[in-house]
Amino acid sequence: MAKINFGGTVEEVIMREEFPLSKAQEVLKEETVAVIGYGVQGPGQALNMKENGVNVIVGQRQNSASWDKAVADGFVPGETLFPIEEAVQKGTIICYLLSDAAQIAVWPQIKPYLTAGKALYFSHGFGVTYKDRTNIIPPADIDVILVAPKGSGTSLRRLFLEGRGLNSSYAIHQDATGRAKDRTIALGIAVGSGYLFETTFEKEVYSDLTGERGSLMGAIQGLFEAQYSVLREKGHTPSEAFNETVEELTQSLMPLVAENGMDWMYANCSTTAQRGALDWKDKFRDAVRPVVEDLYESVATGEEAQRSIDTNSQPDYRIKLEAELEELRSSEMWQAGAAVRQLRPENK
Numbered sequence: 265m266a267k268i269n270f271g272g273t274v275e276e277v278i279m280r281e282e283f284p285l286s287k288a289q290e291v292l293k294e295e296t297v298a299v300i301g302y303g304v305q306g307p308g309q310a311l312n313m314k315e316n317g318v319n320v321i322v323g324q325r326q327n328s329a330s331w332d333k334a335v336a337d338g339f340v341p342g343e344t345l346f347p348i349e350e351a352v353q354k355g356t357i358i359c360y361l362l363s364d365a366a367q368i369a370v371w372p373q374i375k376p377y378l379t380a381g382k383a384l385y386f387s388h389g390f391g392v393t394y395k396d397r398t399n400i401i402p403p404a405d406i407d408v409i410l411v412a413p414k415g416s417g418t419s420l421r422r423l424f425l426e427g428r429g430l431n432s433s434y435a436i437h438q439d440a441t442g443r444a445k446d447r448t449i450a451l452g453i454a455v456g457s458g459y460l461f462e463t464t465f466e467k468e469v470y471s472d473l474t475g476e477r478g479s480l481m482g483a484i485q486g487l488f489e490a491q492y493s494v495l496r497e498k499g500h501t502p503s504e505a506f507n508e509t510v511e512e513l514t515q516s517l518m519p520l521v522a523e524n525g526m527d528w529m530y531a532n533c534s535t536t537a538q539r540g541a542l543d544w545k546d547k548f549r550d551a552v553r554p555v556v557e558d559l560y561e562s563v564a565t566g567e568e569a570q571r572s573i574d575t576n577s578q579p580d581y582r583i584k585l586e587a588e589l590e591e592l593r594s595s596e597m598w599q600a601g602a603a604v605r606q607l608r609p610e611n612k
Contacts, residue, residue, distance in 0.1 A: 265282070280457075289317050292318050292454065295357050298357065301360070381440070389464075409447060410465055420456055433463040435467075474559055492510075495509065503604065
């Protein structure tokens with residue numbers, strides 16, 4: 265393992281140089297990896313592993329859009345694509361990549377096929393961490409492991425095709441075979457991780473739920489809405505409000521942060537921008553921190569998990585979700601965004 269200094273704290277990470285694909289292939293050569301679910305993470309992970317020489321099959325509900333997508337992606341019914349229970353029965357490593365709500369619903373069907381020596385793989389610690397709410401309690405004689413790519417399945421696949429990698433966390437909840445770590449790291453490399461850092465199922469889900477509701481999605485949309493609406497109310501046009509709120513951030517500034525860090529981005533902006541950003545950042549931090557504290561507490565107590573379970577398990581969930589997304593999509597801000605994107609030179 266490489267020892268890396270993360271801002272004063274030394275952590276161990278696993279790099280592809282020390283655990284190359286050839287080693288991953290050797291570890292997995294006798295395994296049949298059954299990817300259960302072909303929605304968000306399933307396609308990217310399944311295709312990356314398949315193209316990395318791993319024996320991959322897919323388990324998915326028949327007569328569904330996801331089944332058809334798997335077929336379109338090259339998985340063959342009766343050969344590499346099966347109903348969920350049959351795939352779990354055939355697999356030696358079960359990648360349980362259904363949504364959290366679907367994992368709860370399907371668990372009673374697959375548990376009988378989780379026989380001794382198999383590995384149960386997750387990309388989210390939700391089901392196991394909140395076992396009192398999900399009833400997902402794996403048998404004691406199987407490995408229970410996790411590889412969580414730090415991004416969407418779409419990003420994982422795109423970076424793989426570009427010859428790059430997406431960093432992932434990994435965790436070992438249960439090592440029944442003595443091979444859990446090798447299996448975990450091999451899978452992490454095979455799905456396309458650039459490097460892997462260690463965590464636990466609990467820490468993964470706490471940080472993940474906080475991030476999704478916070479700076480990754482929820483908070484950033486809330487900030488966008490607040491700034492855009494203030495600019496519009498003060499007489500700025502939709503194009504100007506969107507450009508100054510979203511477009512400049514995503515197209516100009518965030519790429520600089522990704523390349524070299526926030527300090528470097530500040531150093532490469534105007535002195536007026538530097539001064540204003542440094543003067544106002546503490547006010548935003550102090551205003552937002554109590555909200556993040558409340559959010560983390562809600563995650564840690566399981567309130568967020570229960571809200572997710574109760575809402576996402578409703579039969580009309582997807583209908584209500586689409587209505588919420590349509591409201592977002594049809595808002596002036598994101599309609600303005602669609603027009604702005606069309607003006608980008610690469611889209612002309």
